[in-house]
Amino acid sequence: MPHEGGRNSQMPISRFFTSSGMNHDSHSSLGEVSLRFRVDRVEEDEYGYGYKMLHLSYRGSVFGKLIVKPNGYYSAFVSTHYRLVPNEYVEELLKINGLRYNVYYEQWGERALFTVKLSDDFEVAVSNSIDASLALKAYVTRVNGYNVFIPVAYRKHTRNIKPEELVELLKELRADEYKAILARLGSEDFDAKLTEALEAVLPKKDLALFKYYLATSGKVSKLEAYSRLVRLVMSSASVSIVTKIERLRAINAVFAISELIREA
Known part of the structure; x- marks a missing residue:
């Protein structure tokens, strides 16, 4: 099964969040969706077939994940226990x-x-x-x-x-x-x-x-x-x-x- 990478690719926060660290507006496959987070760290895992999982952290704790499809669009916000199966x-x-x-x-x-x-x-x-x-x-x-x-x-x-x-x-x-x-x-x-x-x-x-x-x-x-x-x-x-x-x-x-x- 495609497995998680070593989380060795930390994503620049500026790519996903405003300078306040609070907001990120993104397009999803359901249309335009506004996602609001308080985040100080985002890490990326590769899942094969072009899928990625963004691990969202605040003050040292991962509180959720974002699934990113091969086309770069978000699919879902899921819990920390979720495991993607393409x-x-x-x-x-x-x-x-x-x-x-x-x-x-x-x-x-x-x-x-x-x-x-x-x-x-x-x-x-x-x-x-x-x-x-x-x-x-x-x-x-x-x-x-x-x-x-x-x-x-x-x-x-x-x-x-x-x-x-x-x-x-x-x-x-x-x-x-x-x-x-x-x-x-x-x-x-x-x-x-x-x-x-x-x-x-x-x-x-x-x-x-x-x-x-x-x-x-x-x-x-x-x-x-x-x-x-x-x-x-x-x-x-x-x-x-x-x-x-x-x-x-x-x-x-x-x-x-x-x-x-x-x-x-």
Whole structure:
């Protein structure tokens, strides 16, 4: 994994702050943002792929970090415990491990969702970001023809993060491990009462599409309904990765997926 340099390149304070040492105005990928700090020292780390981390200190204590993208724009202000994992590095790991994948970038490349095809009908997704909005996390997303959203691995962006371990874990996953969850969902009919709970989760357009699916499909199982909902959310082109994951987690709560995982 790309690692921190020796912090041997102290950045001139004048490049980032006014003569008072209080203010620094900068452009970020979200537009023009004003950042206000009291700082007396800034140190730089190289993270590979053109990324840098600025360590901000005052009176001898580092109080935060600024992530700087290869184009020189700031991405995020993060805590001292944050460890950057470039999306490019995650993609490189998938490549060198021979995994078949597609990647969707958003927010000027700050967030990434990798869809990895482990076999003909077994897929996972891996999320990551450089702006602290997404954890490095893997989810099973397709099993035996059904769309699902089952979390399988999670790595916090802290000093001990090892994305290599997560990618190795993906290679060990097998579709058979999730048959019990599918069987349990498939054995129960979808209860229309669950639609009421989904009204607080789905936007009106998706809810209308789901109700139309129920109305035209007759009796469906929980598995069929759950699969259709996951597909609806994942196929929403105008919705951010962060919002999609939030909605899918909420759908999982409605269908009690966490309980099924524990019982499996």
